[in-house]
Amino acid sequence: MPPTDRQQLEPSHNKYRNGTKRHIRRTEHVEVQVEDDRTGMSVETLKRAFADNLYYLIAKDEYWANLQNYYMALAYTVRDRLLHRWIQTTKTYFAQDVKAVFYLSAEFLMGRQLGNNLIIVGFYEQARQAVEESGLDLYDLREQEEEPGLGNGGLGRLAACFLDSLATLEIPAVGYGIRYEFGIFDQSIQDGWQVEHPDNWLRFGNPWEIPRLDYRVEVKFGGRTETYVDQNGRVRVRWIGERTIYGTPYDTPVPGYGNNTVNTLRLWSARASLEFNFQVFNAGDYTHAVADKIFSENISKVLYPNDNTAQGRELRLEQQYFFVSCSLQDIIVFYQQNHDNFDCFHEKVAIQLNDTHPSIGIAELIRLLVDEHNLDWDKAWHITQNTFAYTNHTLLAEALERWSVSLFGRLLPRHLEIIYEINQRFLQEVWQRCPGDMGRVARLSLIEEGSEKYVRMANLACLGSHKVNGVSQLHTNLLKHQLMQDFDALYPDRFNNITNGITPRRWILLCNPKLALLLTNRIGKGWIKDLEKLRQIESLADNAEFCDRWQQIKQENKHDLAEYILQFNRTEVNANSLFDVQVKRLHEYKRQILNVLHIITLYNRMKKNPSGEILPRTFIFAGKAAPGYSMAKLIIKLITSVADVVNNDSDVGDRLKVVFLVDYNVSLAQRIIPAADLSEQISTAGKEASGTGNMKLSMNGALTVGTLDGANIEIREAVGAENFFLFGLTVEEVMQLKTTGYHPWDYYHHNTELRDAIDRIASGYFSPSNPDLFRPIVESLLMKDEYLVLADYQAYIECQERVGRAYRDTENWARMSILNVARMGRFSSDRTIQEYCQEIWQVEPVPIELEEYHPSHAGLKVKKLM
Numbered sequence: 001m002p003p004t005d006r007q008q009l010e011p012s013h014n015k016y017r018n019g020t021k022r023h024i025r026r027t028e029h030v031e032v033q034v035e036d037d038r039t040g041m042s043v044e045t046l047k048r049a050f051a052d053n054l055y056y057l058i059a060k061d062e063y064w065a066n067l068q069n070y071y072m073a074l075a076y077t078v079r080d081r082l083l084h085r086w087i088q089t090t091k092t093y094f095a096q097d098v099k100a101v102f103y104l105s106a107e108f109l110m111g112r113q114l115g116n117n118l119i120i121v122g123f124y125e126q127a128r129q130a131v132e133e134s135g136l137d138l139y140d141l142r143e144q145e146e147e148p149g150l151g152n153g154g155l156g157r158l159a160a161c162f163l164d165s166l167a168t169l170e171i172p173a174v175g176y177g178i179r180y181e182f183g184i185f186d187q188s189i190q191d192g193w194q195v196e197h198p199d200n201w202l203r204f205g206n207p208w209e210i211p212r213l214d215y216r217v218e219v220k221f222g223g224r225t226e227t228y229v230d231q232n233g234r235v236r237v238r239w240i241g242e243r244t245i246y247g248t249p250y251d252t253p254v255p256g257y258g259n260n261t262v263n264t265l266r267l268w269s270a271r272a273s274l275e276f277n278f279q280v281f282n283a284g285d286y287t288h289a290v291a292d293k294i295f296s297e298n299i300s301k302v303l304y305p306n307d308n309t310a311q312g313r314e315l316r317l318e319q320q321y322f323f324v325s326c327s328l329q330d331i332i333v334f335y336q337q338n339h340d341n342f343d344c345f346h347e348k349v350a351i352q353l354n355d356t357h358p359s360i361g362i363a364e365l366i367r368l369l370v371d372e373h374n375l376d377w378d379k380a381w382h383i384t385q386n387t388f389a390y391t392n393h394t395l396l397a398e399a400l401e402r403w404s405v406s407l408f409g410r411l412l413p414r415h416l417e418i419i420y421e422i423n424q425r426f427l428q429e430v431w432q433r434c435p436g437d438m439g440r441v442a443r444l445s446l447i448e449e450g451s452e453k454y455v456r457m458a459n460l461a462c463l464g465s466h467k468v469n470g471v472s473q474l475h476t477n478l479l480k481h482q483l484m485q486d487f488d489a490l491y492p493d494r495f496n497n498i499t500n501g502i503t504p505r506r507w508i509l510l511c512n513p514k515l516a517l518l519l520t521n522r523i524g525k526g527w528i529k530d531l532e533k534l535r536q537i538e539s540l541a542d543n544a545e546f547c548d549r550w551q552q553i554k555q556e557n558k559h560d561l562a563e564y565i566l567q568f569n570r571t572e573v574n575a576n577s578l579f580d581v582q583v584k585r586l587h588e589y590k591r592q593i594l595n596v597l598h599i600i601t602l603y604n605r606m607k608k609n610p611s612g613e614i615l616p617r618t619f620i621f622a623g624k625a626a627p628g629y630s631m632a633k634l635i636i637k638l639i640t641s642v643a644d645v646v647n648n649d650s651d652v653g654d655r656l657k658v659v660f661l662v663d664y665n666v667s668l669a670q671r672i673i674p675a676a677d678l679s680e681q682i683s684t685a686g687k688e689a690s691g692t693g694n695m696k697l698s699m700n701g702a703l704t705v706g707t708l709d710g711a712n713i714e715i716r717e718a719v720g721a722e723n724f725f726l727f728g729l730t731v732e733e734v735m736q737l738k739t740t741g742y743h744p745w746d747y748y749h750h751n752t753e754l755r756d757a758i759d760r761i762a763s764g765y766f767s768p769s770n771p772d773l774f775r776p777i778v779e780s781l782l783m784k785d786e787y788l789v790l791a792d793y794q795a796y797i798e799c800q801e802r803v804g805r806a807y808r809d810t811e812n813w814a815r816m817s818i819l820n821v822a823r824m825g826r827f828s829s830d831r832t833i834q835e836y837c838q839e840i841w842q843v844e845p846v847p848i849e850l851e852e853y854h855p856s857h858a859g860l861k862v863k864k865l866m
Helices: 043-056 067-096 114-121 124-133 138-142 154-168 278-282 291-300 310-336 361-372 377-387 405-411 413-433 438-444 457-463 473-483 485-490 504-510 513-523 531-540 544-569 592-608 630-646 666-675 693-699 712-719 731-740 744-750 752-762 775-783 789-808 810-822 829-841
Strands: 022-026 031-035 100-104 173-178 186-190 193-197 217-221 224-229 235-240 243-255 262-272 349-354 388-391 402-404 454-456 467-470 495-497 578-583 617-622 656-661 678-681 703-706
Touching: 043 067, 043 124, 067 114, 067 124, 067 138, 067 243, 067 262, 100 154, 100 310, 100 829, 114 124, 114 138, 114 243, 114 504, 124 138, 154 173, 154 243, 154 262, 154 349, 154 504, 154 829, 173 310, 193 630, 217 310, 224 413, 235 361, 235 413, 243 310, 262 291, 262 310, 291 310, 310 349, 310 361, 310 405, 349 377, 349 829, 361 377, 361 388, 361 413, 361 457, 377 388, 388 457, 402 405, 405 413, 405 454, 413 438, 413 457, 438 485, 454 457, 457 485, 467 473, 467 829, 473 485, 473 495, 473 712, 504 513, 504 666, 504 693, 513 531, 513 544, 531 544, 531 810, 544 656, 544 666, 544 810, 578 666, 578 789, 592 617, 592 630, 592 656, 592 752, 592 789, 617 666, 630 656, 630 775, 666 693, 678 693, 693 703, 693 712, 693 810, 703 712, 703 789, 703 810, 744 752, 744 775, 744 789, 752 775, 752 789, 775 789, 789 810
Parallel strands: 100 173, 100 349, 173 262, 349 388, 388 467, 467 495, 578 617, 578 678, 617 656, 678 703
Antiparallel strands: 022 031, 186 193, 217 243, 224 235, 243 262, 402 454
């Protein structure tokens, strides 16, 4: 829980704190301050508003209310204090005709909002006191909040950090995505296996969103196109859709820290054009009477349907086009409030594609400009290309989306025509610049030829954007010189690097309040908005008192996590052991299996020499495997099976524990990360685009063991090589090994400890009832080992031995931990967003001013009813 003296961390404001409507009535002897119950920040006002919302919005009193009711009432109380700033922010943007950023992302993993908003707005302590004086506990109410699982991992969490930074930096911005009725699945572990359950995060409602039910956007699918001649004699194309769906927006306020800006996250929900067929119902066919409603609303039903089936792939494409079309139509409405033509559209609108999911937007904007608004092709292409920018997040083939031409043409016939037109014009340019180079033409084409043709969405995104960026220096280099080298050769000024970052508001201030308070007491609170100011604690790295408090905070966080593990995993762990943490999505390239091999190696050593000296460690895993990813799910089963054996072996005791924490999400990350001693960032070099978990852990004082992959390289440069545990092959060495021939059997035969670890898995030791259970893992490692686990094994084991020696020197470990935090300033998402603003979007901050409240301002003054 945040400390009671949280007010030390609140931003300073003027007399009218964040729009608090406070009027002073003077009498002969006293001044009586009257606060508006919707915006007042005092404890008494909050108590009154809290009670009123429970009574008038929830329709409960203290005799009937439960904790969920109290949470909802408090959430509405906090939301009320955002609305004045939110409305004023929107009014200012329209009045000043600002250039705005529109961030299109299939994922927004926002995390719980109550605690975050209290800290961002700056009245956490007042709310805590108001709730306490009402007979409740703020922590208990925060725990009632359902976490919106509107993302799968780093991509969605990055988008959430960006929205926080955009608002904090006062940048006009809107985030666009899908209001999934069911988010990423809830995970449970049954008999060691991952089991997926629906994430019904909306079952109690969502107090933070505002439904805009009076506004909807039309989206078409299927059908055909036809040409016609318009009134000016020009040939045009008309898309006649087979079915129509409506998008209804739900808006969530996104406040900035220490200012009056409240930007918007707009999520689209699908609605049928005909929700109920009365004629069919009267005929007695009750199921088909609502068939269109069910079919249409599937589009926003669930995050990432399993794409192992044709129906799943079709639904994914429908989802992507649905939210992109809704968003672009909405952006045009926004623009047209101040403009009657599209001449300066790209000067007022910056659209960022967060990975390839929204890249259909390039064809859609062309369609809207040419077909709906009658622009000629060249002008529409110029506007489109100068409006869009594209962030690539991966080098993995499965994430570089491509859609079969047959599916694409059936769902989006007009867009396929547009893509073919773009491609024809583009390839003519390529042929002129590189005559005779058919290989280059084939690689650059938006259409992948073959027995079945595919639309290459990453190629479309690169061609239709004026800027393309990678998310770490290594990733950008690989993007330019490998994945997109032909595009880079044609357009060398188009590609640049902007390394990812994370918001320190959630990832230090909220999740690690004791550390945040220590930092603020020593260097002031400026670090919350300027993370480079953490450099000031470098001088305290040798201060005994500061180091003692640093270690004490870490230990308290570890005790808290140990209690959580005991409660939910029924495993007692040694809080004095090294907490070795690997928490991230399950994927073979992230190499959780390498971590498991290390655990088994330590276990084998203990079995051979039970009295041998081994540093006590607690290995903490968390993460979800995609429902259709059988190998990742088998790795989870292996982790839990190893845990069952290790945790119950008397030879091991409390020196070695393994836990898998279920249902990893933002809230669980906020528990784990402050308690971590060691951060496992051990992906195969060249596979991780950036990573942000590495930043969160390092920013909270964990030391990193990692490869030269993604942002690990830049983190190591920032914190110092001496404060980072490096191992493993480099990208160049990986490529060379695969080129010359990689034979994992050689490593298995020549390394006794590696062989013993793999043999213990293969023998059925961890699965006695089914000895062959883990054969697919063993065969994958020995026959192919796509991600070079065996090649990096020995270096990893030796590196972990260096970790053990370092951890025993508690004073130096504390110093290394302090220096890690002190030097992580460049990994704030504020820096990342500033670079986007300067290098890609060309947007400026727009401060929001609030008018002082006076009773004469109350009431409506409607000038004209629209």
